[in-house]
Amino acid sequence: MAEGLKPLYSPEEIRSTIGRLAGEIRADYASRTPILVGVLKGAFVFLADLIRALEMPVEVDFIRLSSYGTRDVPTPKAVITKDIELSVEGRDVLVVEDIIDRGTTIEAVMDHLEGKNPATLRLCTLLLKEGGGTGRKIDYIGKEIGDGFVVGYGMDYKERYRELRALYTIDTKDGGD
Ligand code: 5GP
Ligand code: MG
Numbered sequence: 468m469a470e471g472l473k474p475l476y477s478p479e480e481i482r483s484t485i486g487r488l489a490g491e492i493r494a495d496y497a498s499r500t501p502i503l504v505g506v507l508k509g510a511f512v513f514l515a516d517l518i519r520a521l522e523m524p525v526e527v528d529f530i531r532l533s534s535y536g537t538r539d540v541p542t543p544k545a546v547i548t549k550d551i552e553l554s555v556e557g558r559d560v561l562v563v564e565d566i567i568d569r570g571t572t573i574e575a576v577m578d579h580l581e582g583k584n585p586a587t588l589r590l591c592t593l594l595l596k597e598g599g600g601t602g603r604k605i606d607y608i609g610k611e612i613g614d615g616f617v618v619g620y621g622m623d624y625k626e627r628y629r630e631l632r633a634l635y636t637i638d639t640k641d642g643g644d
Pocket of ligand 1: 509565566567568569570571572573615616617618622623624
């Protein structure tokens with residue numbers, strides 16, 4: 468483990484959280500084939516484990532948004548830099564995000580996808596920061612956490628630490644994507 472990282476959740480805790488989320492999702496989408504849309508880059512590890520825990524047919528696509536500078540600086544609405552490629556019109560769409568803080572990013576994603584007329588549009592996040600969130604309903608929440616900057620399990624600080632199997636908080640003043 469690199470210096471300055473404090474353990475948040477172990478691989479076992481992540482696995483059991485994903486197992487619980489998968490059970491909820493499986494029950495809600497019985498006999499349907501949702502399109503899971505992962506928000507790049509941070510959600511790719513979570514999405515990979517989630518689809519295998521689901522044990523039901525799914526389709527997968529990705530969307531990416533421009534990252535903004537620091538957490539403390541207000542920024543304009545996030546811009547989509549890579550759109551999904553599947554047609555979602557009339558389909559069940561489940562957006563899969565790693566972490567929701569202020570909610571700016573996920574609101575841009577949800578607004579954008581809503582414009583493509585899916586039959587249903589839901590949201591799943593592994594982590595939700597306390598005091599953060601969005602005006603939108605979050606249908607599936609893995610863990611609610613305190614106010615530290617999280618890395619590992621796909622999430623980075625300046626592109627580092629995505630490969631770590633566990634989740635950590637890191638001492639830093641500025642945020643990342
Ligand atoms: P928002 O504040 O718009 O909810 O989140 C902005 C972006 O920063 C999102 O892509 C979100 O996944 C990412 N983000 C928010 N908090 C953290 C964090 O603690 N660690 C990392 N690595 N990314 C974060
Ligand atoms: Mg993200």
